[in-house]
Amino acid sequence: MEYSLNYQLTKDIDFFLIDRDFNLFHFASAGSLLPDNVINNYEENKLVKSSILQMDELFDIEINPELEEFVEFENENMREQYLRDFIYYAKRGFHSYDNTNINNYENQNYHLVAKPVYPKYRIPYILINCFFRKKLFSQSYSNIYNKLKIDATLNKSMINFNNI
Template sequence: MYTEIEQQTLDIDWFFTDGNYISFVASGAGKLPETVANSEVNNKKLVSYFKGLPNISDTIINPLLDGLLTKIFGSGADERYLRDFMYFTQRGLYSFDKTNLNDFTDTQYHLVSTPVKPLKVTDLPPDILDILIQTKIEDNIKLISDLDASKII
């Protein structure tokens, strides 16, 4: 279990699905969905699994990202900022980052990068799929550019 203090102070990697595709999210010290917060063990298993995958895809950086980051940080996306997002996107995952960092109650995230060749849930082993499917959104991941994490069940 991730405590509320851990959630408020750590940038925790977590994942969700729409039943077809998979997304990676950097929490930015935001409140985690209950399914993620309730099982640190399961979340770490997902992190380990997805980090262990080979590169399967080129990436597309969100064309609106530089403008958004300039508003937030005063500068656009650089290699250091993009590193973790690109890592997961090269493995076929859609990547999101918290828009208002360190605002625990804010549930807004923005798209950072999209895979050219997305990984599908049908590509996952049953034990990983069983964990991932617990954190789901009804929207089509391919159409999300601004994520409201409160919609994740």
């Protein structure tokens, strides 16, 4: 099953990717178009999210120090509400990104919101197993993996799916 265009444009869809170095990524679409290689993976994405929701918090996290360059907050309460879900995923080992241009559904720029602070050997086995079993680490994702490996080095705070 795939995500319909209407569904993509009316929902804030969480989707998940893993790169060749086993770094885990979470993206919140904010009603924008999904990357082509994600559109056809509705069921797999649902399974991965379900597995993540059952996990315990395993990691300390770091909020992107450049976050206010991408998002404005009226007060601290709004900032905390915004960060809640991104912190949730970061505490479970994901580099968590939000869509940058929510008023332009065609623009697939994402900015880093929060990331885990962890040694690579502590990646939760259940997640890696889930990704492999459901073929999320398949040939069809190779373009995204290659792009993530090149553009999403852990020191960068932006990812763009438009050219994938």
